[in-house]
Amino acid sequence: MRALGAAGIAGAMLVAACSGNGGSGPSALSPAAQVGQKMFFDKNLSGSGAMSCASCHDPAHAHAPANDLSVQLGGPHMDRAGLRAVPSLRYKDVTPAYADLLDNPDGISVPGPGGGFAWDGRADTLAAQARIPLLDAREMANASSADVVKKLRASDYAPLIAKAFGARAFDDSDTAFANALLALQAYQREDKSFHPYSSKFDLHAGNKVGGALTPAETRGLKVFANPATGNCASCHYQGAGLDGSSALFTDFSYEAIGVPRNAGIPANSDLQYFDMGVCGPLRTGHAPAAPDAANRFCGMFKAPTLRNVATRTAFFHNGVMHSLEQVIRFYNTRDTQPELWYPTVGGTPKPKNDPGFPGYGLITSQYTGGKVRKYDDMPAAQVPNIDTQLPMDGRAPGSAPPMSEQDMADLVCFLGTLSDADTKPAVPAKPGACVD
Ligand code: HEC
Ligand code: HEC
Structure with a gap:
């Protein structure tokens, strides 16, 4: 306000x-961001096998849906309606974490609720946000974080994951999942298509x-x-x-x-x-x-x-x-x-x-x-x-x-x-x- x-x-x-934002050419993505890029388009990372991040956040539509539905269909059989409209993922990289009294950035109005991801600010970082669709039963509907890690381990980009996060990247499932979320975050932060x-x-x-x-x-x-x-x-x-x-x-x-x-x-x-x-x-x-x-x-x-x-x-x-x-x-x-x-x-x-x-x-x-x-x-x-x-x-x-x-x-x-x-x-x- x-x-x-x-x-x-x-x-x-x-x-x-x-x-x-001056026009420097496309810079190479870090290994973590390269993992994130693979994940972003990987439909295997869903319970249905038919849905990736890009299904709802289509780069050809400013990282928003290609259709005009109010809410998207997802879930294990791609027939469960979501609860909210899908936002664009562009220009989200500089979002501050949510605070009930976010310091107002323009120095004019009083502090109030601000910052954070999703329509209600319930995720503080892009990494925390990425957990939501991967596990939501209406969206990518993986059974658990371990389920996601199993799919990553079997993916053809598993070697890239090892390159980004070390040879023992899959030793601990919780760490591997946390790194996967960081990879999606790195991709959205580093790739210029999200903030051209x-x-x-x-x-x-x-x-x-x-x-x-x-x-x-x-x-x-x-x-x-x-x-x-x-x-x-x-x-x-x-x-x-x-x-x-x-x-x-x-x-x-x-x-x-x-x-x-x-x-x-x-x-x-x-x-x-x-x-x-x-x-x-x-x-x-x-x-x-x-x-x-x-x-x-x-x-x-x-x-x-x-x-x-x-x-x-x-x-x-x-x-x-x-x-x-x-x-x-x-x-x-x-x-x-x-x-x-x-x-x-x-x-x-x-x-x-x-x-x-x-x-x-x-x-x-x-x-x-x-x-x-x-x-x-x-x-x-x-x-x-x-x-x-x-x-x-x-x-x-x-x-x-x-x-x-x-x-x-x-x-x-x-x-x-x-x-x-x-x-x-x-x-x-x-x-x-x-x-x-
Ligand atoms: C008092 C603060 C406020 C003012 C003033 C305001 N907006 Fe908004 N705007 C919001 C909020 C909050 C939402 C999200 C509301 C929701 O989804 O329930 C929103 C949502 C929108 C959306 C939907 C975007 C999307 O991605 O779905 C558009 C478009 C928009 N506003 C345009 C405008 C325009 C144009 C004006 C001036 C005529 C304006 N707003 C004035 C607070 C404001
Ligand atoms: C089934 C459609 C769907 C899929 C698949 C999906 N999302 Fe989303 N995304 C949404 C919806 C709906 C929201 C708004 C959620 C809310 O407000 O609760 C959202 C919000 C977001 C936001 C917050 C944007 C903002 O404006 O704060 C980010 C970031 C995001 N998604 C990233 C991802 C990533 C990364 C993936 C893949 C792991 C993904 N999404 C997969 C539907 C989807």
Whole structure:
């Protein structure tokens, strides 16, 4: 939750992105990272024999899924649905460990929950994170860490493992597993494909050829930074990477923004099940004292990096939205037209929507009467945790939203400049759309 003025951000972005990532050629991976690379693409390292890290984190899709499912299928028979949308693995190498009071990196806003991996920050390092999918029964579904080590020992890259971790690399199964997790971490840290800094924005920030933003993109950057309209920078921007390199488009913070429930996730057919992020249930240690007791960590999820966001097809921790435009419209009208995003209870659907009833929401039929059940994916006791910053400042239904149609179109154009050169946009820009 950072406050940063429009002038400040333009300057900060320039300075931040000038240093650091300069175009040195591909450097050779360390032996450990070479092991990690083999593992990353090895489908044998799954209970099904059909799934590797790359199945969900496809390098051709900015290390995110190739399909547009809200959650992926995995498990021993590749038929178990996951609980959360798959994040991109790009630009994660400089993530600090989770802290309830992470020192704010920009020196402006108060410390709060921040850092860590996964949507709830429950893994402190990339190595700790790698353990989760390898053993999760909905994902790679290995029976145990010893099971993984057995597969590594039988793999054709076992000699490489010995080279990286010593001739006695397999003597102790726990050590061998810990080293395997470190290998995956080394690969993600060392291989440039995970942090190419090759977007148009990077060229822009580095004053390089091809980096001139169009008028539409420039206006979009202003909306992104303007605390009175988009205000995106307040959560999705940090002055500089922790290593002093480019802007990461996240400040690593956690907020509750009330993303609507996704009925398409099988786990949600249990109406008592709520994924509440930092307070659990996947993350332990911050659980409410009783099921209906208020707890300030409930409903908080990580504000993810917006780099490569225009390549994504499933958005938010539960993948409930499927286009960037829809996400931006949610930010704009969650409060002013909540009936577009949350179910109406006790009303009657109109036989035909009024002309002008928008079709871009999650709810596409109009109701007479009834009451909108806002924040339908968190227990009522946790609703006070909802963040109150713009663009979702709790303004009254029916009042004017903070962004104009032009603001939102420009914002989409700006976010498109955050895509790496090797990626394709999920929705191809209409010719001329982001020019003037
Ligand atoms: C079945 C799909 C699937 C597979 C296979 C998979 N992941 Fe993931 N990955 C996810 C999901 C879903 C999340 C978000 C988890 C959460 O928030 O609880 C995630 C999160 C991550 C993160 C944290 C990213 C962030 O933004 O904090 C890392 C790192 C990661 N995965 C690495 C790996 C590695 C390494 C492998 C292989 C060992 C792997 N994943 C295999 C689905 C998958
Ligand atoms: C109060 C902090 C805050 C502000 C302000 C904010 N965001 Fe977010 N953003 C978040 C959080 C937290 C999430 C994850 C929420 C979740 O999944 O439950 C998120 C998620 C997203 C996602 C989904 C990314 C993905 O990989 O699934 C997009 C896109 C996004 N924000 C764009 C924006 C834009 C554009 C703006 C400005 C109009 C904005 N955000 C303003 C906190 C914020």
